[in-house]
Amino acid sequence: MKTPDGIYTCRARGNFRKKSQTPLVGDYVKIRIVSDGEMEGYVEEIEERKNSLIRPPIANIDRLIIVSATANPSPDTVFIDKMTAICEHNKIEPVLCFNKSDLQHDDSIIKEYKKTGYKVIVTSTVENTGLCELEEITKSGITAVAGFSGVGKSSLLNTVLKNEELETGSISERLLRGKHTTRHLELYPLEKGGFLADTPGFSNLDINMIRALELSDLFREFSDYEDMCRYHDCTHRKEPGCAIAKAVEDNLIPSFRHENYIAFYNELDKIKEWERK
Ligand SMILES: Nc1nc2c(ncn2[C@@H]2O[C@H](COP(=O)(O)OP(=O)(O)OP(=O)(O)O)[C@@H](O)[C@H]2O)c(=O)[nH]1
Ligand SMILES: [Mg+2]
Ligand SMILES: [Zn+2]
Numbered sequence: 001m002k003t004p005d006g007i008y009t010c011r012a013r014g015n016f017r018k019k020s021q022t023p024l025v026g027d028y029v030k031i032r033i034v035s036d037g038e039m040e041g042y043v044e045e046i047e048e049r050k051n052s053l054i055r056p057p058i059a060n061i062d063r064l065i066i067v068s069a070t071a072n073p074s075p076d077t078v079f080i081d082k083m084t085a086i087c088e089h090n091k092i093e094p095v096l097c098f099n100k101s102d103l104q105h106d107d108s109i110i111k112e113y114k115k116t117g118y119k120v121i122v123t124s125t126v127e128n129t130g131l132c133e134l135e136e137i138t139k140s141g142i143t144a145v146a147g148f149s150g151v152g153k154s155s156l157l158n159t160v161l162k163n164e165e166l167e168t169g170s171i172s173e174r175l176l177r178g179k180h181t182t183r184h185l186e187l188y189p190l191e192k193g194g195f196l197a198d199t200p201g202f203s204n205l206d207i208n209m210i211r212a213l214e215l216s217d218l219f220r221e222f223s224d225y226e227d228m229c230r231y232h233d234c235t236h237r238k239e240p241g242c243a244i245a246k247a248v249e250d251n252l253i254p255s256f257r258h259e260n261y262i263a264f265y266n267e268l269d270k271i272k273e274w275e276r277k
Contacts, residue, residue, distance in 0.1 A: 001031050001041070008033065008041045024052055025185050025197065026059040026142060051090040054206070055146070056185055056199035062141030063093040065134075069151040070098050070105035070122075076148070077109065081219075081260040082205040083146060084118065088218040089210050095119045095137055097145075099152040102126045112254035116221045125155040135160050142187070142195045149201025154182050157198050161188050166198050208276055212268040216244075219261055221253055237262050 001008045010031050012023050023029060028047040034040045052059040066083045068075035080096065087094040095118065098110050102124040114120050121137070123130030137143070138160055145153040154166040166188075167180045187195045216222050216236055222244055226234070230241025236258075247253040 001029060001043070003031070006039060008039045010041045010043045012043045021046060024049075024057055024059040025187055026052075026061060026144075028060065051092055053086065053090060053092070053144075054209075055202055056144060056197070058144050058185060058197055058199070060142060061092055061144045061197070063095055063137070063143050065095045065097050065137070065143060065145045065156075067097045067099055067145050067147035067151045067153050067156065069100040069103075069148075070110070071100060071103040073148055073150060074105075075109050076203075077256045078260055078263075079148070079203065079205060080113075081257060082207050082264070084116075084220075085207060085210060085215065085218040085264070086205070088220065089214070093119075095121065097121050097123055097130075097134070097156070099123045099125065099156060101129060112256070115252065115254060116219075116257065118220065123152075123156060125152055125159055128159075131156075131159045138194055138196055139190065139192055140194045142197065144197035145199055147201060148203050149181055151201070153201065154198050157188070157196050161190070161196060207264060207268065208271060210264075210268060211276075212265050215261065215265050215268060219257060221257070222261075225253070235265065237265060 001010045008031060023043050023046055027049065029043045030045040031041040032044050034042060049059045051061065064087050066080055068080060075098065084094045096113050098120070101122045110120060110122060121130050121133045123134060134156060145157065147153055154168045158166050158168065167182060182198050182200045185197060185199045187197050189195055210218065216226060222236065225243040225247045226236065228243035229236065229239070231239055234242050236242050236244040244253065244258060248255050248258045
């Protein structure tokens with residue numbers, strides 16, 4: 001735990017486990033110092049969280065940069081759209097980053113995402129492009145990254161964190177020896193006051209905490225149209241006179257965003273209230 005007097009190594013006390021509460025990276029906590037010389041203590045209390053995520057497991061962040069690679073591996077809209085919905089649900093600002101723009105790729109997904117209203121940045125740590133924008137976005141507050149393994153999260157953060165050297169590695173190195181992949185989540189301070197969190201890559205995402213009826217509010221670009229649906233209780237799936245479907249037809253909303261919305265809605269609609277996490 002970081003304190004004005006330095007960093008203390010802390011254990012969580014048993015009473016958190018009873019309350020099934022676990023301290024997360026990013027938590028503000030009260031600690032009891034056990035040994036000043038050894039800089040050891042116990043976490044006594046977790047302050048109320050502004051927000052928290054299950055994946056990556058972090059609390060109190062201001063924004064989440066959802067990192068995809070333009071190629072190798074190619075972007076996955078299901079992952080991106082689940083992640084943006086989870087951010088909206090938790091009132092965390094999502095930023096979409098498409099890295100490895102130096103590789104041969106198809107621009108269409110990037111163009112489509114620009115229609116959603118989310119901030120989109122296109123970067124390459126090889127050609128050093130888009131990195132000023134990344135620096136600008138991360139200069140204040142707490143920023144975490146999320147994305148598949150190998151998309152370049154640690155490489156991107158290294159360009160902003162001038163005096164840290166986060167582990168990075170090629171996909172083949174990773175598969176062969178399991179090396180250079182990020183294994184733990186850590187917050188790194190920036191000179192100007194912000195913090196950056198590097199996180200291990202992951203691909204499976206649960207959206208069970210979201211209710212089907214809430215979902216359309218979590219697709220930001222839908223808000224411009226949904227008041228114009230013929231039925232006020234339109235779920236924007238197959239109803240006649242749906243303004244979302246019309247906006248998709250008019251190329252104002254990406255069709256894959258609407259398709260993902262429908263798939264997520266149908267998935268969430270099947271979940272019983274007591275099954276929710
Ligand atoms: N061509 C290209 N390769 C890149 C770029 N950025 C990173 N890489 C390479 O992609 C590989 C993976 O980069 P990492 O930064 O380790 O990826 P990561 O997202 O942190 O991966 P995990 O820690 O496993 O989640 C490395 O070999 C990097 O050199 C880029 O802009 N262009
Ligand atoms: Mg990494
Ligand atoms: Zn509708």
